[in-house]
Every structure is written in structure tokens, then in C-alpha cells.
Amino acid sequence: MAGRDGDDAETSDIGGKLFEAATRGKADATELLTCLIGLSRHDDAGLARLLVRRARRAYYASHDEQAVKDSTRAIRLDPDYGAAYAVRGAVNGYLANYDQSLADFART
Secondary structure (H helix, E strand, C coil): CCHHHCCCHHHHHHHHHHHHHHHCCHHHHHHHHHHHHHCCCCCHHHHHHHHHHHHHHHHHCCCHHHHHHHHHHHHHHCCCCHHHHHHHHHHHHHCCCHHHHHHHHHCC
16 A cells, blocks of 8 residues: 555655645745655665756756755765766856866766
8 A cells, every 4th residue: 555545654744745745836846856855765876866956946046055065965976977067067157166167067
């Protein structure tokens, strides 16, 4: 059994949070990503991809510090994931951290 029909309270709670975040619309996609990241049920590569998606949304919302934090965490989890370097490079370029930006883009 899964979701609300299951006996697993944690799974029910997670399902409820994901449902709430998803039904609020696209504006809360960051909240949905945060719920998914918090599940701790992903391998390193999967978690890195979720973090990069959230980092992109943070960058587009001018939350640059969060975008750098998420993309850096993604790089630590999966050092070969070029998209993480690209996001961090874009943010650093925007912040006029040109040396770091160029170093990141060199890794993509």
C-alpha cells in the first residue's frame, strides 16, 4: 500500500506535502523541489539533479546565494555534472565573480 492508504506515516506525510506543493501551481515548484530533496531517498546523482533544478529557480528569482549554495552542493555530490557548473558559472558571472565564473564554465 502507498500514500494515504498505507500504514507508513512518513510516506503519508511526504505524499501530503508533495500534493500540497504541487496543487499550488507553478509558483511553488521550488517548494516541491525542496520536499523532494528532503526525502533523502535519492542517490547522489539524482539529488544533484534536483539541487540544480532548484538552483536554476533560485537564480531566476534573484536568490543568488541560494543558487550558488545548491549548485555547489550538487557539484560535491556529482563532480562530473556539467549543468551544476553552468548554473554556478552563470550566477557568479551575474555577481561579477568573473574568475570563478570562467572556472565553472571551463568545467562544462
